[in-house]
Amino acid sequence: MLGTVCICDNEMKPVRGQVMKVKAPWQNGIYIIDCHNRCSYIIPNIELTTLGGTKQIDYNTNISNTDRQHIQSTCQTIIPSLKTAEILKEVVGLRPSRTRVRVEAETLQRQDKFLRVVHNYGHGGAGITLSIGCANEAADLVEMLLARSKM
Known part of the structure; x- marks a missing residue:
């Protein structure tokens, strides 16, 4: 058992996202x-449509009337x-973000043990748009690490 391994990433920042779910x-x-600290989007789904939003570096999870x-x-203009x-409903959440999405393999050493890790995080508010490509890349990295471990 390796125990707890802490991986700190100083580039991580919370991106506050406020959205509205409407019946349309x-x-x-x-x-x-997309713009600096606010972005506008309209994304329909089967049951509802998501109207957004914000992308502010902030820990505040309260609904903001200004953002609403x-x-x-903006969405009604479009x-x-x-x-x-x-x-x-209205929702506010914090999305893990960094300057660049981190999708990479890393081997960590703890005493005489090695731990292979595949990182896939930091997507911010773009998680849904990047998910398939990043998941494919992360899966390729896992396969690469497994192939190396069999050598």
């Missing part, structure tokens, strides 16, 4: 506009029919 069954297009107004006004969409 007529909405079927995806819109994404920004989300509504799709005016969203003015009639019923708001089902």
Whole structure:
């Protein structure tokens, strides 16, 4: 047993994301506009549509009226029919982010034991858009490490 291994990453920052979930069954297009600390997006799903959002380096998980107004006004400018969409809920979360997404293999040594680790984190608010590519890359790294361990 190796025990606990702490891997610290000083580049990690919390990215605050505030979004609204609305009922807009007529909405079927995806819109994404990215800017510095706020981004606007409309992402339809089967049951609801997500309107967003924010990307602020902040630990605050409270709903902000200012951000709510920004989300509504920006998304309603893009799709005016969203003015009639019923708001089902509002959510604020913290997303782990760093300057660059970390997808890499590393071997850590603790005493005379070696621990092979595949890192795949730091996606911030782009996790869903990067998930397939990063997962494929991480899986390739795991296969590479397993192949090396058999040598």
